[in-house]
Amino acid sequence: MNKSATPRSADEQIIELLRLRETSGMSLLYDKYSGALFGTIVRVVRSQEIAEEVLQDTFTKVWRNIESYDTSKGRLFTWLINIARNSAIDATRQKDFKRQNQPLENVVHTIDQQQNSTPNPETMDMRRLTEKLSPEYKDLVDLIYFQGYTQSEAAEELNIPLGTVKTRIRTAIIRLREFF
Amino acid sequence: MKIQEIIESGIIELYVMNALPEDEAVEVEALAIEHPEILLEIENVQNVLQLYAQAHAIEPHPGLKETVLKKIKAERILSPPSSSVSTSLSSSPPLSTKTPWITWLAAATSVIAIVLFFQNMNNKNALTNCTTENTKLVENQKVIVQLEHKLNILRSADTKVIDLKGLEIAPDAKVMVYWNANEKATLLSIQRLPTPHAGKQYQLWAIVDKKPVSAGVFTYDITAIHAMKEFDHAEAFAVTEEPVGGSVTPSLDKMYVLGNVL
Numbered sequence: 001m002n003k004s005a006t007p008r009s010a011d012e013q014i015i016e017l018l019r020l021r022e023t024s025g026m027s028l029l030y031d032k033y034s035g036a037l038f039g040t041i042v043r044v045v046r047s048q049e050i051a052e053e054v055l056q057d058t059f060t061k062v063w064r065n066i067e068s069y070d071t072s073k074g075r076l077f078t079w080l081i082n083i084a085r086n087s088a089i090d091a092t093r094q095k096d097f098k099r100q101n102q103p104l105e106n107v108v109h110t111i112d113q114q115q116n117s118t119p120n121p122e123t124m125d126m127r128r129l130t131e132k133l134s135p136e137y138k139d140l141v142d143l144i145y146f147q148g149y150t151q152s153e154a155a156e157e158l159n160i161p162l163g164t165v166k167t168r169i170r171t172a173i174i175r176l177r178e179f180f
Numbered sequence: 181m182k183i184q185e186i187i188e189s190g191i192i193e194l195y196v197m198n199a200l201p202e203d204e205a206v207e208v209e210a211l212a213i214e215h216p217e218i219l220l221e222i223e224n225v226q227n228v229l230q231l232y233a234q235a236h237a238i239e240p241h242p243g244l245k246e247t248v249l250k251k252i253k254a255e256r257i258l259s260p261p262s263s264s265v266s267t268s269l270s271s272s273p274p275l276s277t278k279t280p281w282i283t284w285l286a287a288a289t290s291v292i293a294i295v296l297f298f299q300n301m302n303n304k305n306a307l308t309n310c311t312t313e314n315t316k317l318v319e320n321q322k323v324i325v326q327l328e329h330k331l332n333i334l335r336s337a338d339t340k341v342i343d344l345k346g347l348e349i350a351p352d353a354k355v356m357v358y359w360n361a362n363e364k365a366t367l368l369s370i371q372r373l374p375t376p377h378a379g380k381q382y383q384l385w386a387i388v389d390k391k392p393v394s395a396g397v398f399t400y401d402i403t404a405i406h407a408m409k410e411f412d413h414a415e416a417f418a419v420t421e422e423p424v425g426g427s428v429t430p431s432l433d434k435m436y437v438l439g440n441v442l
Contacts, residue, residue, distance in 0.1 A: 023249055035237030035239045043236075055244065172193075173193045
């Protein structure tokens with residue numbers, strides 16, 4: 001992290017490589033973001049098999065549409081997670097999609113364990129910190145950010161007014177800022 | 181609605197999470213172009229949410245990477261490289277620290293040229309989708325106006341160029357501040373700064389009457405000319421690394437660069 005300044009940020013280098021149609025760009029992108037994107041996709045589709053398909057689909061879309069990424073509208077990750085989330089929601093709308101009845105955290109835990117990957121201590125610390133966020137805030141963030149509910153869908157799901165969705169989401173992000 | 185009210189309303193958070201209806205999202209984007217505070221808030225929220233998503237990462241099956249790479253290699257044969265415009269922009273030589281004026285001018289001019297180029301492209305393709313394209317043109321226009329304003333500040337004889345030099349913590353670091361008290365403008369460009377630590381962000385401080393006053397946080401974007409808070413009077417400027425969102429008082433042990441106003 002504390003390496004001295006390179007002429008361009010890692011994201012900018014990745015974007016340039018992708019625009020030049022270099023597969024090395026995709027390799028770097030995958031290494032940097034596949035975990036965070038897969039985590040989001042799993043939370044929407046709740047099935048490892050479908051999540052793997054959606055992840056492939058996400059990276060293919062990124063490869064095809066890198067030209068439409070507009071740096072002025074925000075950082076690379078925000079664009080990526082929007083593509084991943086939308087692809088995952090599309091997958092749940094397929095006719096043969098069967099929603100798992102298990103609670104979300106069980107599914108996430110099971111898939112996480114199966115990967116048998118060495119947990120990154122820094123990431124684990126951060127995750128533990130976010131668990132200090134009280135459920136009324138965490139549930140709302142996860143519903144909207146990970147599962148792609150719109151503000152009105154979230155209001156309906158949690159049975160709270162739209163105004164409360166706005167104020168709660170603001171407070172939630174302020175709390176998260178304190179953690180990170 | 182006042183800017184601060186918008187920032188505190190929760191709408192920015194929902195925008196970044198892609199949870200707003202289309203018309204409200206377009207409003208936020210228009211506001212972001214007009215008000216740097218809103219743009220900064222969007223960047224801050226994006227940063228926090230990215231860290232949140234990374235904290236909840238699940239590593240996919242190790243073999244999946246090969247599958248993805250194979251897939252796109254198969255596509256690679258079919259699709260040609262993208263236009264040379266974007267590559268010529270990104271492969272332009274690094275900005276010289278000796279002649280920041282000319283190079284910034286050149287960089288900003290080429291940005292305008294590219295914006296105009298895409299604007300022209302848009303015009304050609306707009307027949308089918310006039311409404312959205314029109315919105316884009318207005319946005320581009322706003323970008324150009326902003327860039328022109330920044331250029332005028334850089335050109336002005338009243339603008340003081342303050343060279344912020346690296347301190348012990350990072351002797352090679354270098355930041356330029358362009359401060360114009362008459363035009364009420366403070367611009368900043370990163371020449372060399374280490375990548376900020378996780379959950380941290382750089383913050384500019386003006387030393388006013390020997391006391392540090394925040395000039396705002398800025399993203400680690402070394403190609404941007406960052407618009408910072410305005411000052412009538414300042415003796416020096418300094419940059420510290422602070423938790424994301426900035427601090428009320430500077431962390432003096434995390435001061436990276438400092439420069440006096442001559």
